[in-house]
Amino acid sequence: MRGVWTTAGVREAEDEVLARTPDGALMQRAAHAVARRAAAMLTEHTGGVSGRRVLLVVGAGNNGGDALWAGAFLRNRGVGVGAVLLAPEKAHAAGLAAFRRSGGRVVSESDVPQWTERAELVVDGVVGISARGPLRPAAADVFDRVTAPVLAVDLPSGVDPDTGAVDGPAVHATATVTFGARKPVHLLNPGRCGDVTLVDLGLPLGAEHGRSPELRQLDVADVAAAWPVPGPEDDKYTQGVAGIAAGSATYPGAAVLAAGAAVRATSGMVRYAGPAADEVRSWWPEVVATGSVADAGRVQAWAAGPGLGTGRDGCDVLAHVLGQGVPVCADADAITLVATRPEVLDARDPDTPLVLTPHDGEFARLTGDRPGADRVAAARAAARRFDAVVLLKGHHTLVAAPDGRVLVNRPRGAWLATAGSGDVLSGILGGLLAAGLDPWLAAGAAADVHARAGEIAAAGVPTSASQVLMAVPEAIRQVRALCDDGSSGA
Ligand SMILES: NC(=O)C1=CN([C@@H]2O[C@H](COP(=O)(O)OP(=O)(O)OC[C@H]3O[C@@H](n4cnc5c(N)ncnc54)[C@H](O)[C@@H]3O)[C@@H](O)[C@H]2O)[C@@H](O)CC1
């Protein structure tokens, strides 16, 4: 699992290191990495480095300092480097001196069009972790003219470093070199960051330094661990029995999808309970189906809600499963029931782990507001309010735990917005909860495999929930293979 720190945590850690390193050493280390990445991009895009043209766009602080030092290192490799100083009187003095000493050119305002025209790479050194708001007009004017690839220093300027939100002109980077730790923007808005390279500055980050990450991202190994290869001593019960309380006579499809996903996602036993028993049985002979939750056998977890209906009957079913003392994943109609009949939660005994899996609309029903720009804060607040793990669906599914931990999942394509796809996710998650996984990790792993199954099923063409469902085993195999060849699988 990889940690992601907000700018406050990074700045605090940087200050601690700065206090004990010689002036400028950290910056030059960072700048060297920027220069190396820039040279690689020049080679990639133009076939060489020497004699190429690079334009630096330099802001008022250390981010600009990084860019200026990087420009000096590029000059030493024969690159023609120009620098637009957005705040000449506040440009980083040592960086500017090094840049001039190397023969770098400060570009006058009138020469900007010519430089943006001829530059084969532009380095965004406008702002870094002290950024506030969108690009200001002078910087926006320069980037409006830019057609060459852009290398962002630390993060793309104009994008909120801690939420990834863009509410005005902002840099669209081809690549980013970031320092010390990834910031939320790198996970929440990867489209603006391009390929992110992390430079280790030896920053004291981590719980051992009293700086727990704001966000975490599962490595492929964490996801693979959710699907241990069943051993000889395993049997259908050790894998856990997942209960699916979904569907109604009018909506049997949701029950078929959710039960099928649990079957495909785990090798444990799956029980279905509800009025769609015949349809579920006909699709999945391995599912033990009964007419209602009251006469379903013991299970280790329930996934409830898809197609359940939001009336009295649905409420009784939800109250029943909440009272069984096993983890419950409440999705779809179960979320609406929690929102419209909150007394249903009285049936939940306190240490029954609850996982809510809202999309934005269900989130608004649940909490009274849509998640807004800071989705992490919204998910975190809802997790605390309901004392539940909240899996907030979106381009980057977030999984917040009541204790504040937040997972950011790999981006999933729009294809998963297809009807019924949420039912598949519920089934996968029900299976993992039944296997006894920590609900927060189970939700993260389920979302990861669900996203991969969507990619596999879609493979560039429109897909449907049942195809996503059929692709779940392939997605699990993919995770295991990535894990075996040691990739992080980001
Ligand atoms: N302290 C150090 O020695 C190191 C700092 N590093 C670099 O330093 C950066 C942080 O530098 P600073 O804290 O000086 O601040 P920045 O360079 O991020 O921002 C500079 C100034 O820009 C102004 N600003 C804020 N939002 C703006 C906007 N939208 N448009 C234009 N100007 C805006 C603010 O006045 C801010 O102080 C990091 O992102 C990283 O690139 C790294 O080199 C690691 C070492």
Ligand SMILES: [K+]
């Ligand atoms: K930047």
